[in-house]
Amino acid sequence: MDSYGLILFITWLAAATGLFLFIRWLSRFLSKFNLPNDIRLLILIGFSGVMLVAALSFLWRQGAKEPSVPTEASTGSPKKPQTELDLETYESTTYPELYGLRQEMLKQLANLHTFFGKITAWADLMPTQRPFLQTIIDIRWEQSKQLQAAYDAIDRSRRAFWLHYHTGEDKHVRTMFNDEAVRLQKRIQDALGDSREFQLAEADAIHTYLQKVDTLLKDPELPKPKRGQAPNTVFTPYSDQNRQTLLNVLTTKQENSILPNLHQLQQEEQRIREKLAYMLQYQQVNTDLLEETKDLILAWNDALIYNQYAQYRILFATEALETTSLLGIAPNNRDYAWLLKELRELAPSILAQAQTERDIAAYSYNPDLANAKRKQQRH
Incomplete structure (x- = not known):
């Protein structure tokens, strides 16, 4: 039995007890008057019936109520604020180029986070490749830090605009943000350009590594041991x-x-x-x-x-x-x-x-x- 059922049971029990005590009290009260037995019995039945109907009606209404189902808001589940959703919609329709560039940044950041989530498993699966994988990790980590810093600055500017747009003179705010949007687009393009430099550095690291592997593959001689090494x-x-x-x-x-x-x-x-x-x-x-x-x-x-x-x-x-x-x-x-x-x-x-x-x-x-x-x- 859940808590709601327990409360309902106690309510029924209290109502029955109260009705029983009321009937006993009414019977004793009527006995003080010099009334014929049949009249006293009719009065007792009448009042008891009214009380019984009232109690049953109350209990029926209580039983018909269902406990409310927790909603997303009541359970505290994370939900994107409506203001942010409105900003996304406004940006995608009013500044589509800015929106598209920002989505590209988010995509690259998501890919980097996915990579960092998988790299440990790869290193465990292929321990001989750990030194090379560490080189790639270092490159992508720097790329991730720069992209994230640029995105945070851009996102802050967007949210500041949205605050002023809703509290200030909207036409003035839009006019001012038009120039800011151009600057933000340039900032994103620069950040993506820097990201491209990291990608080129990674491609160069892979090229160098595969060349070393090719050299190892072709050389039949054992590596020369260091002094004292077997x-x-x-x-x-x-x-x-x-x-x-x-x-x-x-x-x-x-x-x-x-x-x-x-x-x-x-x-x-x-x-x-x-x-x-x-x-x-x-x-x-x-x-x-x-x-x-x-x-x-x-x-x-x-x-x-x-x-x-x-x-x-x-x-x-x-x-x-x-x-x-x-x-x-x-x-x-x-x-x-x-x-x-x-x-x-x-x-x-x-x-x-x-x-x-x-x-x-x-x-x-x-x-x-x-x-x-x-x-x-x-x-």
Whole structure:
């Protein structure tokens, strides 16, 4: 039972109790007079009936009332003030060029806010691209700040005009605002022009980045380690999850000139890991072959590093293309199209380079060389 039903129930109960007490009081009151019983009973019934009808009528009216449904105003839901709606309408009909330019500013600001809402998810999905994404964030953040500052100043001027238009001499205010509207249009055009400069800066950053990715894709050599840095730490192989994400991207786009090479590299990586695991077990049992096993492990470990780096180059280029696509770069963009073309053409040769490094380990067995090395160690 809700609060309204509870109140109605209490009202009915109070009415019934009051009617009962009234009948008792009236009966005692009439007994003081020397009236025949039938007359006294008729009076009692008459007054009781009137009171009963009055009570039922009152309660019926109360029950027929429905609790009011909360409206938008009563619930406090945000609603654009009517004055602002009137200003929008007035501006769109009287100053359509100003209105159109201002809407373009709002559209750009909305797009920037949407970007900032999505960028964290992109960075989590593609952590290798975070440094590049940070560059884009910095550019768009500055763009957003300048656009917002310009829009706030323009919007303040509009609202000030609307205040004077409704409280002052409207013809004078309109005449004065005509010049102000021209200035506001110029301010918006300047702000949009500055925004265009930011867009050009972003395009240049993307161009430079895709060129670096292309250079990485073409270079089979491992990055030079810094002093004290191990060769297997000069790059970070993709995790299974991130690698699978990019494989899904390539599968969706039906990149059949890239996918088979990646799959073959993955299979070869698994075989190399199995060989390394076998050698470690073999070394524990055959302790007299520690030297030979150690050299062989080093050779196969190098093969593993080059295999992972080959995968890294292909996956990194794929990820860079996907990142720029999320940023709005079209497939027919010159830099995008060039990198995709290079990736398709170079994927088989990247696989071949990894296989060459694998062959160094696979064909490393040389008894004559091993015997000569042992003799040298004895002397």
